[in-house]
Amino acid sequence: MDMKDKLVSSFLAFEESVNVDAPIHNIRSQAIKIFEEKGFPSKKEEAWKYTSLKSILKHDYSVFPKEENALDFKEVKKYFLHDIDTYKIVFVDGRYSSYLSATTHDKMDVCLMSSALNYDKYRPVIDNYFNKIAKPDGITSLNTAFSREGAYIYIPKNKLADKPIQIIHFSTGKESAQMLQPRNLIVVEENSQVQIIERHQSLTKNPVLTNSVTEIFADKRAIVDYYKIQNDRQSASLIDNTFIEQQAQSTVSVHTFAFGGNLTRNNLNFYQKGEYVNSILNGVTIIEGKQHVDHNTLVHHIEPNCESHQDYKGIFDEKATGVFNGKVVVNKEAQKTNAFQSNNNILLDDSATINSKPQLEIFADDVKCSHGCTIGQLDESALFYLRSRGIGQKEARALLMYAFANNVLESVRIPELKARITKLIANKLGVNLGFDL
Amino acid sequence: MLEITDLHANVEGKEIIKGLNLKVNAGEVHAIMGPNGAGKSTLANIIAGKEEYEVSGGKMLLNGEDIEELAPEERAHKGIFLSFQYPVEIPGVTVTNFMKTAINETRKAQGLEEMPAKDMLKLIREKSEMLEIDRKFLSRSLNEGFSGGEKKRNEIFQMAMMQPKLAILDETDSGLDIDALRIVANGVNKLKSSDNAVVVITHYQRLLEYIVPDYVHVLYDGKIVKSGSKELALQLEEKGYDWIKEEINA
Numbered sequence: 001m002d003m004k005d006k007l008v009s010s011f012l013a014f015e016e017s018v019n020v021d022a023p024i025h026n027i028r029s030q031a032i033k034i035f036e037e038k039g040f041p042s043k044k045e046e047a048w049k050y051t052s053l054k055s056i057l058k059h060d061y062s063v064f065p066k067e068e069n070a071l072d073f074k075e076v077k078k079y080f081l082h083d084i085d086t087y088k089i090v091f092v093d094g095r096y097s098s099y100l101s102a103t104t105h106d107k108m109d110v111c112l113m114s115s116a117l118n119y120d121k122y123r124p125v126i127d128n129y130f131n132k133i134a135k136p137d138g139i140t141s142l143n144t145a146f147s148r149e150g151a152y153i154y155i156p157k158n159k160l161a162d163k164p165i166q167i168i169h170f171s172t173g174k175e176s177a178q179m180l181q182p183r184n185l186i187v188v189e190e191n192s193q194v195q196i197i198e199r200h201q202s203l204t205k206n207p208v209l210t211n212s213v214t215e216i217f218a219d220k221r222a223i224v225d226y227y228k229i230q231n232d233r234q235s236a237s238l239i240d241n242t243f244i245e246q247q248a249q250s251t252v253s254v255h256t257f258a259f260g261g262n263l264t265r266n267n268l269n270f271y272q273k274g275e276y277v278n279s280i281l282n283g284v285t286i287i288e289g290k291q292h293v294d295h296n297t298l299v300h301h302i303e304p305n306c307e308s309h310q311d312y313k314g315i316f317d318e319k320a321t322g323v324f325n326g327k328v329v330v331n332k333e334a335q336k337t338n339a340f341q342s343n344n345n346i347l348l349d350d351s352a353t354i355n356s357k358p359q360l361e362i363f364a365d366d367v368k369c370s371h372g373c374t375i376g377q378l379d380e381s382a383l384f385y386l387r388s389r390g391i392g393q394k395e396a397r398a399l400l401m402y403a404f405a406n407n408v409l410e411s412v413r414i415p416e417l418k419a420r421i422t423k424l425i426a427n428k429l430g431v432n433l434g435f436d437l
Numbered sequence: 438m439l440e441i442t443d444l445h446a447n448v449e450g451k452e453i454i455k456g457l458n459l460k461v462n463a464g465e466v467h468a469i470m471g472p473n474g475a476g477k478s479t480l481a482n483i484i485a486g487k488e489e490y491e492v493s494g495g496k497m498l499l500n501g502e503d504i505e506e507l508a509p510e511e512r513a514h515k516g517i518f519l520s521f522q523y524p525v526e527i528p529g530v531t532v533t534n535f536m537k538t539a540i541n542e543t544r545k546a547q548g549l550e551e552m553p554a555k556d557m558l559k560l561i562r563e564k565s566e567m568l569e570i571d572r573k574f575l576s577r578s579l580n581e582g583f584s585g586g587e588k589k590r591n592e593i594f595q596m597a598m599m600q601p602k603l604a605i606l607d608e609t610d611s612g613l614d615i616d617a618l619r620i621v622a623n624g625v626n627k628l629k630s631s632d633n634a635v636v637v638i639t640h641y642q643r644l645l646e647y648i649v650p651d652y653v654h655v656l657y658d659g660k661i662v663k664s665g666s667k668e669l670a671l672q673l674e675e676k677g678y679d680w681i682k683e684e685i686n687a
Contacts, residue, residue, distance in 0.1 A: 406529030
């Protein structure tokens, strides 16, 4: 049985484990029909031209974890940002780990999607927001059909979340191959602010496929900073579908640090529903081997006087392949839009590949839109400069790569996270420069 | 210290250095002058080990050791320092951190312990004061947004920190106003001793008023065609290079 058939037939078993009388179950039932009809995307679709799911769909993934697997904090501490106080929503093999988590209901909700879907007090928020902006494509619908668990974050108006929130998904690999489908909902009301860090971490050699969907709603003047750390094992693949709706004068930034994993696909979609909205999309990709990272972004400018800024940097070694497909749509009404996009890449090896494709669809006439893309090698003169100061070739290359990605790192607003990411980069490049980058 | 005999070198198949001889002893200051395109910067880069230059003949000895096969960092570890004509910007890496890495990598290669942080700070303070560099400047990203003069002054600061045996200054005077020139020259003079040597590459005599050379060489068409005392620099300033070209062609 192929993976699609297996998933469709698993839906019946899934229904036995959830409350089918819950109002959202209709949404699930419709979603499985959409998935049944559309299936997984293939390379024939323009948006999936450079990313094939074929090789990762050949595994016989178990769809539901059979048992609860506990993890010792000591084993996984290094995957947390642990030098500052944070809220934590942690999952092990798709199940909530209360032991590793630190949630709250104090004037805001930082808790579980399963609670939000099951308890009446969350009903108004779920009714208003759940599955409202997720695209009804095959892969997102698949997640919707099986939506049960994930992070639920609700920040009411005029509230500054007092600490960053970490969402971490571990997979232990007790199953030979495992598919996870976390579903997150984040609602940030007027004048409120939150910082969120999301990480998917496999602890096993067994294949893991995560198909994640996150909906983020930023109301008027809300500020949301979202950081995705994708530094997973070679056996793990991730399809991340993130949908963001912004109301007037809100600012949402999403940073995606893609440092590893087998196949990573980021579908990042911004919809600007009010005036004076600012959307920021930053990414650093550093991969090697046969790793594949595909950033597929959409910024939809619907209202006038808004901005979007996209800055994606990529470093590709060995046979790694990268894709950047950045689409910007400016509606006729969206006058005075400022939309900027840049994608700069370094290929360290002749076998490495990057496919970079900007797509601008502009229907307004009074706008400033730009896009730029570069593909090059490390600057030999710069390398010589560093080496002439006694710095070895490997360290000199690492310094240049760090310098290349620096402006994106500089925009990380949690200093401890920035330090952690620079350390990840240094480890990844195998250097110790005698100071924290 | 440095002994170059009959050096030939190509860039992308084109011969730039065509049988060059140069001998620099410890304690000496040499100036290399010459018209544009003569090969001055090429020579500086070859000594420092830039890989895009292919040495096709001749010998380069540093204290008797053939350095031709050494990587740029290995040459640095042996005490060669090149002050760049166009220093490179490295965003996100501060001048201080860059110097820490450079010094400790060099010490590691020399089999020494890392320099204790306290000593490093002391050295930084001492050298930045000598070159009248503002401490705030040291926590800026290396060369990023520096003016031409700041970049050159920073090069000499790096030289002061690294304390090389052989320093090559490639057009360090360009982009410097007269005050900065004096400070930089003063720094170089203070670093001079009987066991190191300085090679100054310049177009103009101006810098040589402050860093007084023991020898002046004229580099023309890939060779040193004339050598003399510091008076030669004055002559060149006054008369240009045409008379030398005529002398050679005669």
